[in-house]
């Protein structure tokens with residue numbers, strides 16, 4: 061009887077832990093179905109106030125990507141945001157400080173971050189980005205590795221990395237393929253902020269839609285239509301397109317370049333200054349992230 065009660069307590073504890081973890085993840089990545097059989101789903105990023113790509117987002121995103129391996133139910137996933145100002149902001153640069161993220165292993169988190177970027181290309185599911193709001197840094201790196209992107213009028217794109225002293229790993233080479241080397245060089249080297257209409261004009265996104273509702277309808281329609289077709293065909297099409305993607309070695313080279321740059325004293329100093337002047341990644345600073353970094357680090361008026 062006593063053993064039975066202890067076992068019950070352990071089971072209660074375990075199920076409570078799973079319930080709690082599930083709840084935390086459900087809050088960060090909220091899932092819903094687009095079609096009746098749920099072969100097309102929507103995943104809504106929710107990490108207020110700015111959808112900072114922090115340790116919790118990295119972990120939740122990884123668990124979701126892992127859940128898509130070895131399964132035959134999910135054909136299409138749309139990533140959107142419940143924050144009208146941000147699709148997703150940059151990586152939490154506290155990860156690059158001496159202090160790191162209390163209670164978390166920073167090296168392991170960065171490894172997981174890169175694994176997630178890799179999984180977006182290699183997972184046999186069609187990924188669609190639905191963006192209305194800002195997609196800076198980490199947000200844009202994830203978007204650029206999805207199969208397609210659609211924007212609303214408030215979308216903005218930008219890679220702030222050059223201003224800090226690093227590179228837009230995982231997004232850089234994808235952007236070159238999408239918009240050409242000249243334009244990619246311009247936007248990346250200048251850490252530009254790019255509007256939705258300009259992004260649509262150059263091909264950073266597939267198209268721009270005039271309202272949130274029009275964007276949602278377009279994306280739901282295309283996701284549901286793709287999900288009608290045989291899963292083998294979708295996978296073969298994605299695999300064939302991926303053969304034209306930059307090779308995996310190019311991604312690994314960029315990870316090595318990023319790590320070398322991130323180890324430079326100047327980059328560490330820039331990270332410290334940005335954390336200070338941004339008041340630890342405040343919304344007011346991140347709203348205009350690239351321009352604010354340039355203004356504060358280089359004393360150039362914004």
Ligand SMILES: *[C@@H]1O[C@H](CO)[C@@H](O)[C@H](O)[C@H]1NC(C)=O
Nearest residue numbers: 128129130131132133291292
């Ligand atoms: C998915 O389908 C493939 C082939 O159609 C099959 O070999 C595999 O076992 C299936 N996987 C699951 C998890 O059902």
Ligand SMILES: *[C@@H]1O[C@H](CO)[C@@H](O)[C@H](O)[C@H]1NC(C)=O
Nearest residue numbers: 164165166167168169171172
């Ligand atoms: C942190 O993670 C790295 C990479 O996974 C691992 O090699 C290292 O041992 C971990 N450090 C601690 C303190 O757990």
Ligand SMILES: *[C@@H]1O[C@H](CO)[C@@H](O)[C@H](O)[C@H]1NC(C)=O
Nearest residue numbers: 112114152154161162340341
């Ligand atoms: C900065 O904000 C993060 C949450 O985004 C928090 O975990 C961390 O403790 C803050 N750091 C400082 C120095 O206030």
